[in-house]
Amino acid sequence: MNIILLGPPGAGKGTQAAKIVEKYGVVHISTGDIFRKNMAEDTPLGKKAKEYIEKGLLVPDEITVNMVKDRLAQPDCSAGYMLDGFPRTIPQAESLEEMGQKIDCALDLEVDYSMLIDRISGRRMCPDCGASYHIKNSPPKKEGICDKCGAKLYQRDDDNEETVKSRLKEYDEKTLPLIEFYQKKNLLLKVDGNGTIEETTANVYKALDSFK
């Protein structure tokens, strides 16, 4: 299965992506994670991406598309993949088609905007293994420490109120049109993401199982 995961910032894409990988064994490709890794390593790509990410803006299509194209060319993707955070614009979606990639479904995680700020502001990340937590909804066993590898958790630089506002604006203007784009192609699967993490996972599994 080749899956696209859609949804606004903080909807729970990364959280559900981990559950999808667990059950369906697809390769998880998160453009946000790839950018953050490059920023942490201070690579030329990371430096460029940082200019946009710290302002809550999308990284230009050309940079993002080339990065995804390289990743999809790696042999592990041939057994099935899940794109988390890509495409995010119509030109990115068109580029994916031009690459000859066959997409089986675009799963849209629907969450009320009123819940997104709480989810984003409570998020804590592990710098070493990438695990994600929430101070109330999904806390680590020991406050501030990753359950999986023991590293000290941190808050993403772009998880502040001002940047989140511009990320939501970018989503509304540039990413929302993808819902119609994939609906017209009969590839859209809408999933209610307003419940708990476990309830949402059950909804995601049900949608993907009925689709397969």
Ligand code: AP5
């Ligand atoms: P990216 O990392 O993709 O950020 P995002 O889309 O804004 O999404 P988030 O990572 O904020 O949220 P999520 O939906 O994964 O939620 P999560 O599962 O963590 O991109 C970052 C930036 O990179 C972009 O702003 C852009 O600049 C750039 N970029 C990336 N891709 C790009 C592209 N294709 N083109 C151009 N630029 C690109 O959950 C959030 C929190 O809520 C967690 O704490 C979690 O524990 C909690 N939570 C999750 N689900 C639930 C639930 N059901 N109930 C309660 N709490 C929950």
